[in-house]
Amino acid sequence: MSEKKHAPRRREFLSTSAKTLAGATAASIFASEALASSPPVLPNAEQVVAACQQAFAARDFASASLLTSPNLVEHAPLLVVRAHEFINDTSTGENPSVEDIKNFLSVFPDAEVKIEDIFSSGDKAVYRWTGSGTHQGEFLGIAPTGKRVTIEGITIARIENGQVVETWRQFEFMGALEALGLTDKALDLMKELQ
């Protein structure tokens, strides 16, 4: 599918709902010819989040990168923070949050995130999501289990200039670990990392 062909023009974009926008890509938002010749009209927080999720779902990392600040500040549950410390620094100089998603996708290649609810106010949006995927790669040093897991969570995102600049995430990590039969092992790993 050609992105250019479906790029929304500026006026249309203003009245586009988040749902319709999810069908457009970030590239089309930022690189649209209509935008280039007029003052930028930035999408609201909900639209940015929806477009970003859509980009990840389509594995369109170029668009995801445009919609996410390279200086993203993330607030995540303790185990996620520890896991980050655990993962060796294999930075490629790419947008770090996109790199994180790529790392995640190497563990759960078929990962899907469904947005169950979304709303925004001012520069912040919140979305409630259900993620599912099959554990096919090494995770926290633990060999793949081949099990499919579903996890629910809530993310608040702060948007500046059409990009996600800060996120706060909470999700049922323990439930997912338990479903994978990894709780004891993960907790042991965290102890070691303390």
Place this chain on the structure above:
Amino acid sequence: MKEKPMRPREVVEACQAAWQKRDLETAAKLTSPNLVEHSPVLVAQAHRLSEQGAKKSAHPPVEDIKKFLQVFPDAKVKIEDIFESGNKVVYRWKGTGTHKGDFLGIKATNKKVTVEGMTIARVENDQIVETWRQFDLIGAMAQLGWESKVLRVLRPVGSPEAKY
């Protein structure tokens, strides 16, 4: 003499403020007795476990707060951020309390625990009618001594796997 309706955000803030002051009567007025709660599966399991054989309360959500305060009597919740849209509110919170009673199968440790989380609440007629909550359960458990015992306690109740 009904005052003008409260904004959803005001309902949530007033309810939080009420139970912080241990004014459970006001908290009860601001929360529907038929509140629908969506909690992490493990919390829901623990809840089911604690309700086995218990008498149905007239106001279950407030009864839950009372039970929670038996475990963490000095519990305090600080709202770090809050915003609303339509009839929904989301607030990001930080709770602290001293672990003085049996909690998810872990005996009192007398440790002070801090847990971060977020809650989406749906408000109707000046009452909270539905909530979705997520919080750092692993972080809290880590502070209580890295116990994964809770999972072994909960495993036999129902079939948690079915939900995942």
